[in-house]
Amino acid sequence: MKQVCNAILAAVLMTGPAAAWAAAPAASQQASALAPEQQVDALFAKWNKPDTPGCAVTVIRDGKVLLRKGYGMADIERAVPVSPATVFNVGSMSKQFTAFSIYLLAKDGKLSLDDDVHKYLPEVPDFGKTITLRHLLQHTSGLRDAMNLMVLAGWRLDDVMTMDDMLGIIRRQRALNFAPGQEYMYSNTGYTLLAAIVQRVSGKPLAVFAKERIFDPLGMTHTAFQKDYGTLVPRRALSYQAAPDGSFKYLAVGESTAGPGGLLTTVEDLALWDANFYDGRVGGKDLLAQMQVTGVLNNGKPIQYASGLMVENYRGARLVEHSGGIGGYASQMSRFPEQHFTVAVLANTPGVSPTVMARRIADIYLGAELAPKAAPADSAMPAEIALDPARLDAFLGYYALSPTFGVTFTKEDGHLVGQGTGQAKGQLFASGEREFFAKVVNARFSFEEPDKDGIVQGFVLHQNGRDIPGKRTAKPTAPPASLKAYAGEYYNDELHVLYTVFEQDGKLMVAHPRTTIKLDYVGKDAFVSDFFGTEIRYQCSPDAGCTGFTLNFPRARNLQFSKVAIVAPGARAAADTGIFLEPDSTAVAKAGKASPAS
Template sequence: MKRFALLAAFLAALPLAGIAGPAPSPERQIDALFAPWNRPGMPGALVAVIRDGKVVLTKRYGMADIERGVPMSPSAEFFIGSMSKQFTAFAIHLLAKDGKLSLDDDVHMYLPDVPDFGRKITIRNLLHHTSGLRDYFDLMAMAGLRPGDVIDEDKALALIRRQRTLNFEPGQEWDYSNTGYVLLARIVEHVAGKPFPEFARERIFVPLGMTHTLFQQDYRTLVPGRVLSYVPADSDGFRLAPVNISMAGDGGVLTTLGDLALWDRNFYDGRVGGMDVVRQMQATGVLNDGKPIAYASGLLVYPYRGLRLVEHSGGAGGYGNQLWRFPDQHLSVMVFANTADIDTYHTVRKVADMFLDRVPGAAPAEPMAPAKTFKEIRLDPARLDALVGFYATSPQSGITFTKENGRLMALGMGFPKMPAFPYGERDFFARVTASRFSFDPPGPDGIVAGGILHWGEQDIPATCTTRPMPSAAELKRVEGDFYSDELHVLYSIAGKDGDLVLTYPGGTVTLGFNGERDYETGFGTLKYQCGTDGCTGFTISTERARNVRFTRVALAPSSR
């Protein structure tokens, strides 16, 4: 009852501006928002609203452990992914306050094994994601990371040490890099002379009373009350999505709503670190040209509805987490989910708006499209025959639809073959890529002429046509074996049934064929370097790991 009294007092203190007639209580609105997950056999979420460091509302939905029938609990332990970065940044600021380091120090003062790129990279660059360092997660994907593989510190650091170039000059751009926060944790260890998780426990968690919070450096560590992670299964239901990450710094924190409320309070009273450290945590960065950025130290700071918002999200596997703080209103909202089909940004924004509508001076909320969910329907397998074929989305790309075991399967260039689930007579969705395809109605002759690929916010027309087939000479220019000494990985590319197929430690990827243009691999864009004598190599790029070079190699024939 105390929780409801606090909530009522909070709402009573806010003027009701422009509300016509009685509105549903925030609790009822939140219940409606999470209704799809509030039933047996479903994963779910936790929601909390904090006012002046006190939790005034807590809601729980679904199951923490479907297999064992454990319902979600406010005391549940969540893996919060990149929300952990603010604790790593706080540790750095504590050491700076102690006089043990300066934010403008070159990282090589503490980590001499980081490659020398010929440019000074400062601790401040790491904090603000302006270092130019390639993201090790993207590099691991390029190197062949497979579902279930363990991501640990030794693998990540070995990969970081092999890099030869940066994405950009330090301070020239802002580009989110998990690599930077892995290195920050190593700097803390070097300066403090103890393991990073131990430093965080002694200097942050214990002083704040966060007794249910830890940096998990080994994913096999037993954590009582841990919530399990789920993703939608290829058919009905869900499957377990374990997070096999043994890293601390860029992620790794397990915590509870109650502990995060204690952390939230520290941004108002500075109990640990003092208010000067709190202010530095929320001071946003500046690029070399003087342009300000929204990223501070493990936190984003920007206006929302005319109010100052401090926030950071985090996720891995099926976990999705959001903590939004409006410091001038002493109001925070948290949403933790253990299933990938809950849009935590959409839901935390919706919950925040319920309370901001009553805050004086808050601008009106901008309309937000409802989160799209699709439910599979039963469709006569015979109706799929008319949909089979190649649908060109551009001169260089397209999707092949086949019928296998009574189900429609889709093979997009750069993606593995995946089932397409019907949610309408001619409408299908893919669970893996969050994309949809709508087929045109069949003509008088029963032939389907095309359709529309719904990809993100794009609606891309597609035409059913004959697949273009490359000549043997065209394939020969781009086939071959290619090696990257930065990744220590070999890619083999060969023609098969008119497609280029990439084989690497992560499996096989159908690239399609488009001459020497860019190819999408699903883990980066492949761009060939070709001349009159053929193609000598290529680069693989993502936004966070650019231009990783591969060179053609001639492998010795195997002896038998």
């Protein structure tokens, strides 16, 4: 099922990361005849307007700045344009500076990358397995992602999230996603702990340590870790997101942590940081080389993540890079070491797609030095045709790709729309009488001929060289009576959060703090949601009913919620469900009759 879900995820989750078709068509001969700077200007023309956010870009080769420009607005309300001196929050691109701080302390002889995290942070839960600093650096610790946990606990992006808030929720965890070294899974928790270790070992907060040991020595005078979201920062770009009508709205970012993110910088300062990777003025070349060594799992399988940096291959060239994103901020810094070529793109709206833009800028400047682009055989986007909306009726309905996963096709505003189980909707476009494709990712749908009643009974999804069949069937639905059994109040003490599950219009709903999500039944006491792909599996038995559920989130697995009863102060009503919660938040355990899920 997991492979099928992953395949269809890219096909119908149109809000997901851009894939093969996210890049624009190849440049025309006329465009390629322009000077490189003019070609870059053309890339960002859409964002170089007085009513849009934008980005700052720098291109560096052999230590020489080839391009350094700003496009669009840093502050739309006050008509302040983006310039190379504009300060951006670079999100997770910050991690390389946190990692570098750890390597500096290792060089000082104050710690070892293979030390147990408990040597420095004894308050981190003991999961019965050694978690090293190297595990934290390479995202192989198995620790649940703190940002995911905070979302599940009801926090929002515009809430003020401090280091203490994140450490508090980490301390309450009682299980790992997997054994340390068993898998690679990106986790902000690791870099939160690394920042705390820098403070424990050096006696200085990461923001102070990085300023003294990295930023000041390199002359990065406009770079700092943000310790408090309210700190005034001259020339800072504001954060924006697109509104449904095409305009933009301000998106507050309340993050007040340093480590997994929180770095404020400029493309001018990043050029100084880039130079250090070649001359090793701070830290030395050996340290910087070690920092770019990628990890290896327990089974010997290599991963692409090193320490705060991804090491990949693009068009035959080694590429060392990292992206970042928080709120409306998005960033990318991509270094081609053998070509001594670097691109940095910092944006104040995610619509700019800095990762895609950085690669396209590399295509412009490196040109024939890179290998030809390798594309899947079916990567050419079909020509779109107009199709009578009435013809779409034959395709509408639910099609199963596995016993617990399928796609529902609906018609909205005269267009065919697909939605995978527990995923977001995405519009499809006709390329033939029974052929449809997605524009954001490389995915095509071929439907069978209609039967004698004019109804299509199946389709084939073509994606990444695979052909995955789907057959029309009844969509799995839970019996109405069972929905009442699933309803109730459920508590998780690792998150300190209460969820209310209730039935509405034949659907199971979850009142998550400050939002409500809808669940899709997939059978055997299991549900999924398009709320970041949440999965819920109930524990039910004939005797005790449903006593709890396990929740899986993208980077936080197997969170156990127990069914509880909300009772009046002092009351102790007899019941078979496991925990009573009083208004004063005192939890009193009571043995129940629960058994594993059927």
